[in-house]
Amino acid sequence: MFALADCNNFFASCERVFRPDLNGKPVIVLSNNDGCAVARSNEAKALGIKMGAPLFQIKDIVERHDVAVFSSNFDLYGDMSRRVQAVLRESAPSVEVYSIDEAFLDLRGLDIDFDAYAKALSRKCWKYTSIPVSVGVAPTKTLAKIASKLCKKYPKLRGGCYMHRSEDIEKVLRTYPVEDVWGIGRRSAAKLMDAGIRTAWQFTRMNPETVRSAFALPGLRTWKELRGEPCIEFEDIVDAKQSICVSRSFAKEITELGDLCTQIANFAESVVSKLRRQRSLCMEMAVFAFTNRFKENAPQTRGSSLVTFPDGTDDHKAFVVAAVKATREMFRQGYAYKKAGVVALRLEPSEGRTASLFSDTAVEDRDARLSGAIDSINATFGKGTLRFGVQGDGRIKMAREHQSPHYTTQWSDIPGVSVK
DNA sequence: TCTGGGGTCCTAGGACCC
DNA sequence: TCTGGGGTCCTAGGACCC
Numbered sequence: 001m002f003a004l005a006d007c008n009n010f011f012a013s014c015e016r017v018f019r020p021d022l023n024g025k026p027v028i029v030l031s032n033n034d035g036c037a038v039a040r041s042n043e044a045k046a047l048g049i050k051m052g053a054p055l056f057q058i059k060d061i062v063e064r065h066d067v068a069v070f071s072s073n074f075d076l077y078g079d080m081s082r083r084v085q086a087v088l089r090e091s092a093p094s095v096e097v098y099s100i101d102e103a104f105l106d107l108r109g110l111d112i113d114f115d116a117y118a119k120a121l122s123r124k125c126w127k128y129t130s131i132p133v134s135v136g137v138a139p140t141k142t143l144a145k146i147a148s149k150l151c152k153k154y155p156k157l158r159g160g161c162y163m164h165r166s167e168d169i170e171k172v173l174r175t176y177p178v179e180d181v182w183g184i185g186r187r188s189a190a191k192l193m194d195a196g197i198r199t200a201w202q203f204t205r206m207n208p209e210t211v212r213s214a215f216a217l218p219g220l221r222t223w224k225e226l227r228g229e230p231c232i233e234f235e236d237i238v239d240a241k242q243s244i245c246v247s248r249s250f251a252k253e254i255t256e257l258g259d260l261c262t263q264i265a266n267f268a269e270s271v272v273s274k275l276r277r278q279r280s281l282c283m284e285m286a287v288f289a290f291t292n293r294f295k296e297n298a299p300q301t302r303g304s305s306l307v308t309f310p311d312g313t314d315d316h317k318a319f320v321v322a323a324v325k326a327t328r329e330m331f332r333q334g335y336a337y338k339k340a341g342v343v344a345l346r347l348e349p350s351e352g353r354t355a356s357l358f359s360d361t362a363v364e365d366r367d368a369r370l371s372g373a374i375d376s377i378n379a380t381f382g383k384g385t386l387r388f389g390v391q392g393d394g395r396i397k398m399a400r401e402h403q404s405p406h407y408t409t410q411w412s413d414i415p416g417v418s419v420k
Numbered sequence: 421t422c423t424g425g426g427g428t429c430c431t432a433g434g435a436c437c438c
Numbered sequence: 439t440c441t442g443g444g445g446t447c448c449t450a451g452g453a454c455c456c
Binding site: 215 | 452453454455456
């Protein structure tokens, strides 16, 4: 058996932990620059606020129903996520963290009452973190996902659902919309609709060759998983990322080269820090920027520039300098840039790197020490404490009108309790 | 006025080899 | 008229996930 532990309405739930006055009230959390609703409490969903809805389009609902609105606060969500993970690790032999708000648990070989286990785990998460968590247990990951969704739909399950008997699975799949199945995206769902397939059950009754030819291997895997045959590996060991990207939309469009360089230098610094944390070397870097696609009357452009590092690099300075140079090559005067980013591609482990025949080891040693110093100073005193001049104040500028305090990650924001 | 960010995997097709 | 066969590697783009 596999379990999926899924935090309900995660970002909204995190905000509520420190604002219990918002329990039972509609809450939404916005994307960067306060653009779209990316998390909604059940009450907000009931008001018809859709996932990804731009704030300006739902302004009416928000005002009429006094919806609590929050800017995203990833320091808080990341910290709450770690707390939930800690509870899960205590309670399962092996944990695969799948995303910031979901984790699979490997329960193979256990001979226990899985329904009681699921409910107890949900209760434990709530007790230690105040985050509501839905725990679904089933013979495959795809079915476990469905089981956890059932917990959200039926409060009487008390956060845990064990789904394993074939007659129970059939009963659930018969009413489960095929587009809600993990692995069935928008495109496949539309194709299935055309073929008259509306429920997960109907999908499992399809001919495997038909599934294979229409939806390729990933589709066939989903088909098998729904029929109870595990096909998706349990991956408790996290591999190093194959690419690392930092990109942002700008609250205000950028028309000057210098401003764009400052932003991109900060993206690059953020990328190289992540790169070093996972001990990788970057062989290739891409820098890109484009105008606002929603402004149909404005002149549009999208530029990108590729830089290769033949020997690979994880050097703060080399990376930032190369990104700024690439920006200068790519920039075109007369356009208003709305979004830009830096991507590190073709990553290799930095262990056992081969020195270039022509490199100057004295210079390399010096640069390596500088990069190490930047890491440790910024780790101790905070991101951006030591930075390059081209980064300006070192902060990526974003509109965040409704941000909550960093309750759990900044001394100055820790909530106080008064005892009488 | 205002529209997110960061990933992975798979496949088809082109370029190349003998 | 007729135009081989078998393979690898790489890349771009699609589809999916949260």
